[in-house]
Amino acid sequence: MEKSIIVKNVSKKYKLYNNSRERIFDLILPKNYGEDFYALHDVNFEAEKGDVVGFVGVNGSGKSTLSNIIAGIVPETYGEVYLNGQASLIAVSSGLKKELTGRDNIELKCLMLGFSKKEIKAMEPDIIEFAELGKFIDQPVKSYSSGMKSRLGFAISVTIDPDILIIDEALSVGDKAFAEKSLEKMNEFKEKGKTMIFVSHSIGQMKRFCQKVLWLEYGRVKDYGTVEEVMPKYEEFLKTFKKMSKKEKQKHRENALESAHKQLMKSE
Incomplete structure (x- = not known):
């Protein structure tokens, strides 16, 4: 099968600062300020053309960070991402300019993707019809709800x-x-053999729509395989995790991050 996505040894590091002064000092002085935080640790996975891969994991596991890196919105700190084709990210308000109207946003986003004004004019009615925004299409996006x-x-x-x-x-x-x-539209894409990444907290949607599942736990790959292989293990983990106290959840997170940090130190 033809590879569509290859994520190789990808890590994403952010700096956490106690105040704005630390941030400025870190930019202008040789001494390091702030604390390193790895949102992703040495992530590896591949998707073949036509795969529908679900990303699962509790909040803070790096699902959106990895999605943004694959989409080319956020750069990886280490590692490499190879894509066979053009990627498009759908997230709430992703890439939308709040001050512009919905119609203006359609034109801007399509121009940025390399479409001509003539092509955009031809696509615009289909986009507006699918979005079901009615008269709101000519209102500023800042007036839209999250759903809109x-x-x-x-x-x-x-x-x-x-x-x-x-x-x-x-x-x-x-x-x-x-x-x-x-x-339904995503199923059409599936039938066309397009590759899809699906991030959702809905177990039902995952089982219904995905073929493979990537389970992330605080920035590391916990498991990757078919829905039948991974989802039962993830559901079992969720049952245990939901019963944990706030303190136990924090301890679980600290242990996972410490383990990831040790692994990262070994690989460097």
């Missing part, structure tokens, strides 16, 4: 017909009818 932003972003992304579609919690907001319509 998601609908506009989804409508743009599916109409431009990308090779790789990344959906990050875009179906978790808005009405159920639009979510069903969006899943």
Whole structure:
């Protein structure tokens, strides 16, 4: 099978500062200020053309960070990402300019993706119809609800017909009818053999839509395999995790991060 996505030894490091002064000192002075925080640690996975891969993990596990890196929105600190085709990210308000109207955002986003004004004019009615925003299409995006932003972003992304579609919690907001319509559109993409990344907290949507699952735990790959292999283990973990006290959850997180840090030190 032809590879569509290759993520090789990818890590993402951020700096955490106690105040703005530390941030400025870190920029201008030779001494290091702030604390290193790794949102991703040495992540490896591959997706073949036509794969639908679900990203699962509790909050703070790096699902959105990895999605943004694959989409080319956020650069990786270490490692490499290879894509076979154009990727498009659908996330709530992703890439939308709040001061512009929905219609202006359609034109801007499509121009940035390399479409001509003539091509955009031809696509615009389909985007507007799919988004179901009515008269709001000519209102500033800052007046939109989260669901409306998601609908506009989804409508743009599916109409431009990308090779790789990344959906990050875009179906978790808005009405159920639009979510069903969006899943139907995603099934069309699936039948066309396009590669998709699907980030969601909905176990039901994952089982219904995905073939493979990447389980991230605080920045590391915990497991990767078919839905049948990974989801039962993840569901069992969730049952245990939800029963933990706040203190126990914090301890679990600290242990996972410490283990990841040790592993990272060995590899450097």
